[in-house]
Amino acid sequence: MPRMETKLAARFMYSSIAGTPRSPERYFALLQGTENGDATILFAVINGALQSVGQMSGKLHQGLEHEFLDAELRVVLGEHRRRLDGPLIVFSRALSLSSTKILLGMQQHHMPVGPLTTIGELAIHGNDFLDSQDTLWEGDPGLVEIVCEFAPLWDLSNPRNVHKLFVRTYLLLTKYLPASAGITKLFERVFGHGIAEMAFDGLALDDYLALVFGIYTASRTAIDKQKTCLIDLDQIFRITTLPPDGIRSFLARRSGDKDTFYREFALGIDAVEAFADYITSCKRALDMNVLKQRPLFVCANGRYAVLDPQFLIELLSTTVYWTIFDALPPGDVRREFSGLWGTCFEALVIEEMQHFYPPADGILRSNVLFATGEIDILLDFGDFIIVIEVKSGLMARDPRIARDPEAFRAELHKKFVDDAGVNQLVKAVKAIAAGDIHAKAAGSRVYPILIGDEPALQTLAANRYLDEEFTKQLSPRPDTVAPLTVMSIDELDELLPYITAGDATWRQVLDVRFEQDGVTADPFHTTWATLRRDLGIAQRPHSFLSEADEMVRKRIFERYHFGETPAAQG
Numbered sequence: 001m002p003r004m005e006t007k008l009a010a011r012f013m014y015s016s017i018a019g020t021p022r023s024p025e026r027y028f029a030l031l032q033g034t035e036n037g038d039a040t041i042l043f044a045v046i047n048g049a050l051q052s053v054g055q056m057s058g059k060l061h062q063g064l065e066h067e068f069l070d071a072e073l074r075v076v077l078g079e080h081r082r083r084l085d086g087p088l089i090v091f092s093r094a095l096s097l098s099s100t101k102i103l104l105g106m107q108q109h110h111m112p113v114g115p116l117t118t119i120g121e122l123a124i125h126g127n128d129f130l131d132s133q134d135t136l137w138e139g140d141p142g143l144v145e146i147v148c149e150f151a152p153l154w155d156l157s158n159p160r161n162v163h164k165l166f167v168r169t170y171l172l173l174t175k176y177l178p179a180s181a182g183i184t185k186l187f188e189r190v191f192g193h194g195i196a197e198m199a200f201d202g203l204a205l206d207d208y209l210a211l212v213f214g215i216y217t218a219s220r221t222a223i224d225k226q227k228t229c230l231i232d233l234d235q236i237f238r239i240t241t242l243p244p245d246g247i248r249s250f251l252a253r254r255s256g257d258k259d260t261f262y263r264e265f266a267l268g269i270d271a272v273e274a275f276a277d278y279i280t281s282c283k284r285a286l287d288m289n290v291l292k293q294r295p296l297f298v299c300a301n302g303r304y305a306v307l308d309p310q311f312l313i314e315l316l317s318t319t320v321y322w323t324i325f326d327a328l329p330p331g332d333v334r335r336e337f338s339g340l341w342g343t344c345f346e347a348l349v350i351e352e353m354q355h356f357y358p359p360a361d362g363i364l365r366s367n368v369l370f371a372t373g374e375i376d377i378l379l380d381f382g383d384f385i386i387v388i389e390v391k392s393g394l395m396a397r398d399p400r401i402a403r404d405p406e407a408f409r410a411e412l413h414k415k416f417v418d419d420a421g422v423n424q425l426v427k428a429v430k431a432i433a434a435g436d437i438h439a440k441a442a443g444s445r446v447y448p449i450l451i452g453d454e455p456a457l458q459t460l461a462a463n464r465y466l467d468e469e470f471t472k473q474l475s476p477r478p479d480t481v482a483p484l485t486v487m488s489i490d491e492l493d494e495l496l497p498y499i500t501a502g503d504a505t506w507r508q509v510l511d512v513r514f515e516q517d518g519v520t521a522d523p524f525h526t527t528w529a530t531l532r533r534d535l536g537i538a539q540r541p542h543s544f545l546s547e548a549d550e551m552v553r554k555r556i557f558e559r560y561h562f563g564e565t566p567a568a569q570g
Contacts (some may be wrong), residue, residue, distance in 0.1 A: 009056065009087040011127035012094075017076055022097040022128035030121055032273075034114060036103040036256060037300055038257060041229065042068075042119050043103070044297065044307050047096035051159060051309050064091050068121035074149075090123050092130075093308075097288055099126050100307055102279075104258060104297075105265035132403060143465035146521075147456070149407040152286045152401040155455035159310045162216070164493050167545045168348065169317040170209060176344040183340050190328060201321055205518045206297060207242050209316055210559040211250060214240065215296075216313050217539035219306040229305045236253040241559050253534045254315065255296035258319060264290045283402040292319070319393065321462025338393065345392035346376055349451060349489065353377055353388075356500040370431040373424055375439040378437075384445040384507060387428045391421040393451045400456055416457070418467050421450045422484070426473040431479050447482045447510050451492055458488050461521040468518060483519040485510055491524045497540040 015022045045063060047064050053060045065074055069090065074347045081088050097124055132149055141149070177183050177195050187194050198206040218231045233251070237244055256264070267284075278284050288311075295311040296304050306312060321341065326463075329336045350366045357364035357379065368375040369413040378386035399411035416422060425448040431437050432446055448470065456462060463486040472476045498504055513520050520527070531537075 009089045009092075009210050010084060011092070011130060012077055012080065012088055012090045012124055012313060013126050013127045014124045016080065017073075017124065020531050023125070024119070024129075024279055024483060025272055027125035027128070027279070028272045028275045029302060030118070030125060031106060034103070034118055034122065035108065039119060039122065040103050041098055041299065041305055041308075042116070042477045043096040043099045044222070044229040044305050046091050046119075046305060047093055047100075048219065048229045048309055049227070050091065050093055050096070050341065052220060052223045055157065055333075056087065056089075061089060061091065065120070068123070070114055070117040073120060073124070076235055089119065090127070091309075092157065093159065094130055094153045094286075096127050097121070097156065097291060098130060100291065101267075101285070102126075102269075103290075106262075106269050106275075116469060117488070125476075132282075133210075142405075143461045143521075144164045144409045144412075145405050145469065146461040147412075147459050147465055148265060148403055150461075151456040152282060152403060152461035154459045157287075158455070158458065160455070160490055162310065162313050163549070164490060164542070164545055165317055166213065166313055167549050167552055168489070168493075170319070172344060172348055173205060173209070173320060177341075180340060180344050180347075181346065182336075182391065186333070186337060186340065190333060195324075198324070200320060201246075201253045203246040206555065207246060207559065208250070208320075210556040211240075211242055211247060212315050213238075213314060213556050214560065215306070216309060219309050219312065222306075223309075228301070229307075230303050231306060233304050239560055251296070251304075253465065254415065255292055255298050256294045258300075261290065261294070262298070283404075285402045287397065288457035289394055289397065300400075324339060331480040332527045334348060342392040345453065346390045349390045349492070350377060352493075352496070352544050356496050368437060370428070370436050372431065373427040375437070379506075380440050380444075381506070382440045382444065384447060385439060386430060386431070386447045386449060386506060387425060388449045388451055389421045389425050389428070391416060391450065391454075393452075394454050394512070395456055410464075413469075414458075415454065416450065416452065416466065421452070422466055422470050423473060426470060429474065433478060433480065443480060445480050446481060447485065447506070449485045449487060451487050451489055455488065457486050458491070458523040458525065460523065462486060463513075464518055464521045465521065471518070482510065483514050485513065485519065485524065487524045491528070493542055494525065495528055496544075497533070497542050498537060501540060503537045503540070504535065 013022070014026070018063075033104050041091045047066070049060060050057075065077065069077065077088070077090065079309070087454075100509065130153060173195070184194055187198070191198065203211060214236060215231065215233070219229065219234070222228050224232050233247075236242075237247060265272075267278055269278055291307060292314065295306060295308050297307050299305055311373065313416060320545075325334055325337060328337055353364055354366070363379055363381060365378045365380070366376065368378050375387055376390045379386040379388070393415060395411050395415055399407040402408075414420070428437075429448055432439060432444075435442070450457075450466065457466075458469060463484070466486055469485040474481065477483075493508065499509070507527060509531060513522075513524070
């Protein structure tokens, strides 16, 4: 079966147009003459449209270019497209967010509102600084260097499925954590109460989830119907039963005006030299932590703009985790919580798998103990076995975004290789080969799979690198053991309904990824998208998450006066 290689869009950059090196000086001068509040709103609208319609929508890009590029730039862009074998884009989520940081992180300007085409000029200069210089590719970069290059922007360019993320997080927080004896004991010991009694930005957990989901849905309505990022939060006060003091507390923590963002970004850009230092530092320029913490912008007239819809919904996942983590005493207690959170995440994945492979089928076993470890999930089909290791947890921010290969390698090994996911899979396949774990048939082919919640695991070349590390530890890999397959939890969700419905088989999906010397550099999503296209497979709902979604929506909309979300503000 032919495999679709990952498509990477090229950025339309000032340096390519001018035939000169990228210019922090020209970029800085253009920013100095830009009214930053209005430009921030425009980039937020562009960002919302890209996430709503799709970042590779040709029709959307055509409209954005017509709106924000002058006629001369559009002609040059067309000439470049005719010479390129692949997509060429001006606007992206990463560009919108990096531009927002700079606009709100520089000294405040009181400039007259400029032409819309200023946004296009800012974009082509900003694109020059999102990727590393081409010198990386002049040599022969190793796999870690390739992963390290793409990882800082991968999750920005490939945002997670918001619906599945929200439902999964809701289940984790309201079902699996409260049911964990370890979590209950930890919370009672440290806080004197369970997670249900914990406040998040001044709101009880269910109220917090309901408010964020309501604002997110209102923002999508604003983008889709009115082409704006502005939402009427006053209306939320009028139609919801959520406590007003809690909503105000949430807004105080998760929104900010110009002064708030300027203070918290702390970019220190007071001259072109400082700007050049900032914009050429991946560690600083690609750090989106403040925007993740405050995805809402308070405009001069008091209205609210959603700077990034994805970051808004992620308040319910990573932000909730870090809120709890930061409230715990440093040291052993935090490590204990992190481990227990991972166990709850594993329990959720196991229940999802059991939904598709009920115990009566005799295929799935979970938490299979053996002498040197434990297998999270084992699927035994007789002629082949799938061994799944589930790893929750995110890489530390600085190693992931700094484009420092050695720091990236160390963090990747700490989280997923050494005494972690890869090492545990090596022990598991050795135990199966040695007969220490019962199998339906001797000599069955074994497929190891690592499932994670870290977006970097989907990055180009990440699977190939981790397979090389798997093979080194197995040393050598027996013929009965397949190369390592790496999937994000989103990719597993994407696959399961089709496999269990018989649209494709596990072996069909996994084998197509293998090459003579290991596994493809493409992420799993690319493989599956190609198979679905080639086999003409129609879309299927994810029954496990869909059933949970009905319950989640009911509980959320009980907190509103009607079954629809607040209207957008024009």
